[in-house]
Amino acid sequence: MEVILRQAVEKLGHPGDIVKVSPGYARNFLLPRGFAYEATPGNKKRIEQERQRLDAAEESRRTAAQEYAGKLEQVSLTFSARVGEEGKLFGSVTSADIAQQLAEQGHTVEKRQIDLKEPIKALGVYRVPIRLHADVHPEIKVWVIKQ
Numbered sequence: 035m036e037v038i039l040r041q042a043v044e045k046l047g048h049p050g051d052i053v054k055v056s057p058g059y060a061r062n063f064l065l066p067r068g069f070a071y072e073a074t075p076g077n078k079k080r081i082e083q084e085r086q087r088l089d090a091a092e093e094s095r096r097t098a099a100q101e102y103a104g105k106l107e108q109v110s111l112t113f114s115a116r117v118g119e120e121g122k123l124f125g126s127v128t129s130a131d132i133a134q135q136l137a138e139q140g141h142t143v144e145k146r147q148i149d150l151k152e153p154i155k156a157l158g159v160y161r162v163p164i165r166l167h168a169d170v171h172p173e174i175k176v177w178v179i180k181q
Contacts, residue, residue, distance in 0.1 A: 037073055040071060041069050127176065
């Protein structure tokens, strides 16, 4: 069955894409949740108009994210922590800690936007990427120093 995606669906496509899926997946998941339309000639016209609107909105979000990324790249955070032997921390610096310190400095970033693969458990300087948009990933400096 062919459907036209209204929203980005992971591992399937982006808004406006015409994709072929199994009929059960379309009937039971995509169509009831409003993620897709059935690919009829009328819906193809409708999705083209919607795509233009979505592209304009996406471009404005991307521009806003790039402006905010410029501000975030200037940020440097410092965490002081108790350290054991060989420079290993008692505890760790997590994305929640980073988000909290960013909030204290007046930057609104959710902890799920911070792309920290695993918590920081050693002293040093780290470059931590932040996902503001699919195309915009600024990095901030995180210093972990001895208390």
